[in-house]
Amino acid sequence: MNKVLDAISDKLLPLANKLGSNRYLGILRDAFMLAFPLTMFGSIVVVITNLPFFDDSTKTMLTGLLGSGQNATMSIMTVFVTFGIGYYLSQSYDVEGIFGGAVSFASFLLLTPFYVTLDNGKSVSGVLSLDRLGAKGMFLGMIVAFLAAEIYCRTTKKGWQIKMPDSVPPAVAKSFAALIPAILTLSVFLLVNAAVTGILKTNLHDVIYEVIQAPLVGLGSSIWATLIAIFFIQFLWFFGLHGQILVNSVMDPIWNTLMLDNLEAYKDGSHLPHIISKPFMETFTVGLGGSGMTLAVVIIMAFVLKKKLYRDVGRLALGAGIFNVNEPVIFGLPIVLNATILIPWVLAPIIVTAFNYSVMAVGLVPAPTGVSVPWTVPVFFSGMLAxxxxxxxxxxxxxxxxxxFLWYPFLRVLDKQPDSAL
Incomplete structure (x- = not known):
């Protein structure tokens, strides 16, 4: 068994390391983290305005008073993501990040329709629709931000800049240095928008949404794709690789889009369109003790197992586990490369996630509303908030x-092993 695990590890580690060090996945992760404090603020506002013991009139009043807290944060999440991508990608090329972020965001706006079509079919010009700055514009925003930042950085690296004398203040010199790359980059997207609107008689938002975003979101919201993602998270962690970071770098754009869809429906009092979303993944997987749902495992180790080693590890890991930090048990049990507990480590999260999806699908438990709950909120409370x-x-x-229940037989096997087998 050890030879098989070693062979898998030898093949897996180089691939995982390449994925983990990929420039674009890392930047995408950082861009979403840039938006995290803002979306958290918006989520708190949504929770306050929709507390279950408020009647409808109170909720309406609070929404009118505090609703801008959500509109200015979660509803325009694509704004922060596009800026973050441009900023971090520019920094990775040693180019001034603030201008890269601004150019990426402006490029996204160049492709965004400045009109809203009303229910009666009439259009109002000079306005932006919130959904194009939120869920519906997410994938276009990411694509455009990466392309715009690449064009801007490569143009800058070629030296196509206006260089000012050393006596000019740095802020002014940097603005002039960014002038030519910014104009060239923005011109590209202005011409693209002109071609799409003039020739195709549509806008790139609707094209990307129908061709790319809708199919990907549909795939990402399925239970089967979710279970595959969880399998890879657990499998990578078993070899000491941070499966959450590696897999979430790919899946987070989809899960965050699903979250925003649910939040819009929840605000409108409509049926929630998705069960799978970012809050579902964080609250009902990571929210049960960290990756692998190990809080129950830590409790069994601390108070049921007989070996002092496991009891000590369990008790040391319990405090962190309550707040869903489980590195102490992953590396202290250890879970990494421990063939005895490979089966429950991989299967328990898959079985529990399938169970949670099922009870929500039949309506026994409501799906997450789209409110973003910090992954460190303890069990039970995070479930209520989500x-x-x-x-x-x-x-x-x-x-x-x-x-x-799934882990106990395997922990008993560990507990009965002689010390030489540990």
Missing amino acids: TNSILGGILQIIDMFIVG
């Missing part, structure tokens, strides 16, 4: 019992 229902917290407790 679903705006106590049933979400109860489901997390049931999940922990399932995880404990």
